[in-house]
Amino acid sequence: MRHRERWHALGFISPALAGLTVFTALPVALAVVMSLFDWPIFGDREFIGLGNYRALLTDTPDFWPALRNSVLFTVLYVPTNLAVALGLALLLGPRLHGRAVFRVLFFIPVVTPMVANALVWKLVLQPQGLLNGLSTAWLGITLPNFLVDRNWAMIAIVVMSVWAGMGYNMLVLTAALEQLPTSVLEAARMDGAQGWRLLIRVTLPLISPAIFFAAVMTIIGSLQVFAQPQLLTGGGPGTSTIPLVMFIYDTGFTFQDLGLAAAAAWLLFVLIIGITVLQFRAQRRWVHYEH
Amino acid sequence: MSTERLRSGLAHTTAVLAAVIFTTPLVYAFFSALKPSREVLLAPPTLIGSEVRWSNFAEVFDYAPFTTYIMNSFLTSVAGVMVVLFVSATAGYAFARLRWRGREVVFVLFLGTLMVPQEVLVIPMFVVMQWFGWVDTYPALILPWAFTAFGTFLMRQFFRGIPYELEEAARVDGAGPVRTFTRIILPLAGPALAVLAVFTFLNYWNSYLWPLIAVNDYATLGTLPIGLASFSSQTGTRWDLQMAASIISMVPTTLLVVALQRHLVKGIATSGLGGR
Numbered sequence: 001m002r003h004r005e006r007w008h009a010l011g012f013i014s015p016a017l018a019g020l021t022v023f024t025a026l027p028v029a030l031a032v033v034m035s036l037f038d039w040p041i042f043g044d045r046e047f048i049g050l051g052n053y054r055a056l057l058t059d060t061p062d063f064w065p066a067l068r069n070s071v072l073f074t075v076l077y078v079p080t081n082l083a084v085a086l087g088l089a090l091l092l093g094p095r096l097h098g099r100a101v102f103r104v105l106f107f108i109p110v111v112t113p114m115v116a117n118a119l120v121w122k123l124v125l126q127p128q129g130l131l132n133g134l135s136t137a138w139l140g141i142t143l144p145n146f147l148v149d150r151n152w153a154m155i156a157i158v159v160m161s162v163w164a165g166m167g168y169n170m171l172v173l174t175a176a177l178e179q180l181p182t183s184v185l186e187a188a189r190m191d192g193a194q195g196w197r198l199l200i201r202v203t204l205p206l207i208s209p210a211i212f213f214a215a216v217m218t219i220i221g222s223l224q225v226f227a228q229p230q231l232l233t234g235g236g237p238g239t240s241t242i243p244l245v246m247f248i249y250d251t252g253f254t255f256q257d258l259g260l261a262a263a264a265a266w267l268l269f270v271l272i273i274g275i276t277v278l279q280f281r282a283q284r285r286w287v288h289y290e291h
Numbered sequence: 292m293s294t295e296r297l298r299s300g301l302a303h304t305t306a307v308l309a310a311v312i313f314t315t316p317l318v319y320a321f322f323s324a325l326k327p328s329r330e331v332l333l334a335p336p337t338l339i340g341s342e343v344r345w346s347n348f349a350e351v352f353d354y355a356p357f358t359t360y361i362m363n364s365f366l367t368s369v370a371g372v373m374v375v376l377f378v379s380a381t382a383g384y385a386f387a388r389l390r391w392r393g394r395e396v397v398f399v400l401f402l403g404t405l406m407v408p409q410e411v412l413v414i415p416m417f418v419v420m421q422w423f424g425w426v427d428t429y430p431a432l433i434l435p436w437a438f439t440a441f442g443t444f445l446m447r448q449f450f451r452g453i454p455y456e457l458e459e460a461a462r463v464d465g466a467g468p469v470r471t472f473t474r475i476i477l478p479l480a481g482p483a484l485a486v487l488a489v490f491t492f493l494n495y496w497n498s499y500l501w502p503l504i505a506v507n508d509y510a511t512l513g514t515l516p517i518g519l520a521s522f523s524s525q526t527g528t529r530w531d532l533q534m535a536a537s538i539i540s541m542v543p544t545t546l547l548v549v550a551l552q553r554h555l556v557k558g559i560a561t562s563g564l565g566g567r
Binding site for chain 2: 004005006008009010012013015016017019020022023024025026027028030031034039088091092093095096097098099100102103104105106107108111112113114115116119120121123124126128129130133134136137163168171172174175178220224226227231244245248249252253258261262265266268269272273
């Protein structure tokens with residue numbers, strides 16, 4: 001009986017096992033190998049050891065700007081995203097009339113294609129688009145051309161991305177707020193905690209596990225940003241908004257240097273894992289678990 | 292009492308204001324989609340052009356092979372959902388309900404694959420596609436991302452919650468694991484399968500980086516997100532059509548969310564994408 005169960009288990013698991021072997025384990029192993037080769041899309045491959053990694057760190061002009069841009073995007077995007085999401089989650093609390101409608105509304109861009117979201121904002125941010133056009137017509141103020149301005153392009157990408165992405169965290173935090181024990185909040189109110197004090201001393205610590213989860217996931221996601229800069233600015237002006245993933249894509253498929261792209265992808269992976277580990281280390285200082 | 296009312300009035304006004312600002316880009320895009328092409332970027336901006344051209348929404352389909360893009364997106368999304376549901380349900384069952392040596396170790400290995408981001412995999416995945424001769428084919432758009440361990444994890448968690456008594460009864464009646472799975476377990480798994488189906492559909496429908504890599508022949512194998520960019524060319528952008536096409540691409544996923552709105556908060560809380 002037990003013996004047969006083992007064979008059945010093998011049968012049940014084999015589709016997933018085969019798929020993960022071919023489409024995850026194999027590519028991961030291949031990525032290691034590729035990063036050690038000069039590996040063009042077509043043509044001969046040549047083993048070059050750590051040459052790709054050395055090339056990235058020393059003489060690939062776009063790599064450091066791309067790394068810097070991904071980090072800058074993350075530093076600007078994650079706190080803004082969390083702040084807006086938290087603000088809305090608190091605002092759309094249990095006593096607000098029509099909160100369900102608002103929640104759905106703010107969540108919609110999370111599920112619509114990012115390409116469509118970005119193109120809508122590209123139109124809004126054109127020099128004769130809605131924002132600049134209205135500012136000129138109503139206020140007589142000429143705004144900068146956001147998408148091609150060195151100082152504004154990244155900010156425009158961040159604003160657009162927060163608009164598109166914060167709805168998810170809003171719901172994560174809403175779910176956490178709804179699960180708060182009312183008895184604790186009542187007790188805190190009885191003790192005279194109100195407004196900001198209640199929020200900062202009681203509510204936020206209580207939902208800190210959810211905030212931590214949201215922060216970790218959002219940072220991982222934002223280090224992988226691609227579609228928004230690719231469509232809004234094309235990485236420009238200059239290299240000021242090229243993120244790492246766009247660098248990897250361009251290196252691999254525009255310049256057809258797959259080995260260098262694979263090496264860059266590993267550096268991105270190390271960055272993501274490193275930052276995630278750091279966050280788990282730091283969580284003891286500010287995340288409070290009940291049990 | 293009155294400060295309470297004042298406060299709730301203030302909260303409501305803030306929410307409405309935030310909602311108006313938030314939806315403005317979408318409203319503007321919608322009205323831009325109805326304008327004659329040359330009036331989209333006319334200063335000062337207007338809501339409605341010299342005429343309201345609903346025909347733009349039809350012209351989208353003549354200007355680009357837009358029907359093909361939509362069909363490709365539907366085909367790959369639906370096929371992707373079916374593969375993911377099958378693979379996740381079977382593997383999830385083996386991890387949750389069958390006893391076999393090495394189960395926990397293999398499960399941890401499965402979860403470990405979740406750590407590898409798509410961006411690390413796309414470069415070698417393209418080479419795998421070259422080896423298989425799958426560049427510019429439907430399997431390349433469907434299969435590489437259909438075996439994520441997330442689905443297996445989700446199904447396993449759900450199956451573990453089903454009472455064992457139901458299974459025992461079936462076993463006593465002489466049903467083997469396969470029959471138990473198809474007759475007892477699967478019929479109960481509707482909600483979990485639905486959550487997984489929705490997540491998977493959205494992932495496929497919105498995916499951009501991979502189709503960009505796996506497909507060169509956009510006119511035949513392009514998906515919607517790729518097709519949306521085709522309204523920009525060297526000679527300029529047909530903003531009216533691009534906005535109409537963008538709106539069209541947003542409709543199915545928006546309808547999905549509106550239809551599922553009552554489960555939204557709970558779905559996020561429970562699937563939690565992995566708990567904490």
